[in-house]
Amino acid sequence: MSALLGIVFPVTFTGHGQLPAKLHSSRRRLVVKSSNSSSERQILFNRIAPVYDNLNDLLSLGQHRIWKNMAVSWSGARTGDKVLDLCCGSGDLAFLLSEKVGPSGKVMGLDFSSEQLAVAASRQKLRGRSCYKCIEWIEGDATDLPFDDCEFDAITMGYGLRNVVDRRRAMREMYRVLKPGCRVSILDFNKSNQSVTTFMQDWMIDNIVVPVATLYDLAKEYEYLKYSISEYLTGEELETLALEAGFSSARHYEISGGFMGIWSP
């Protein structure tokens, strides 16, 4: 779900702030394409957890790995840093971050899906390098972070913000827990102003993503992708959101077919 033929875009923000809501797991089978409550989305991501990684590789032809590497580079994470990966899912960006910060650093991977975190933890066990031991998985809500002010040297978020119901609050939380002068790097699908791009995105979701997901009995869950992009923010709107949250600057670039974003000082 995260990546599809280059139709993604990260945006990074700097700056240096506060806030709090709680979510509870539910076993209800409630997944709809216009899923627009946090608990519905939590259920959705729990359900897709067992196949999420395989589908990412399949649907992006492996390209999501390149984009995630870029997002981690843009975060500016360095050896020994304490960093946060929000909406970490099965942990791709957290693993990449741990390679940057090394065993002397610390990576916190936070997500509200216990099933995604279980996949992340089992992947961690299978990995031998010492740097992976510096990752801690935390079940929590991106809009109510269980961290102190100014705790992190860098924050990443891959394909997360689009799925967060209260994005304004999530952005303010990122601002609060980030140290002054440090950077947030956000990677996601682009909500384009170009009708051709939107048409291509919709076409690929309808004709490639959903049919493939149907093979895993996850059609409805992946139909949600189209909805989530349509109600996401454009690059300009994301920049405004970051500035309103207190960040000193924010820059969104489209890449990969014209749709990826990066912060510039």
Ligand SMILES: C[S@@+](CC[C@H](N)C(=O)[O-])C[C@H]1O[C@@H](n2cnc3c(N)ncnc32)[C@H](O)[C@@H]1O
């Ligand atoms: C598309 S997945 C991305 C996972 C991973 N970052 C990646 O790039 O592969 C989105 C993740 O965001 C999580 N998520 C959505 N809203 C959240 C929130 N409010 N708080 C914490 N996690 C959230 C979901 O549980 C899911 O694991």
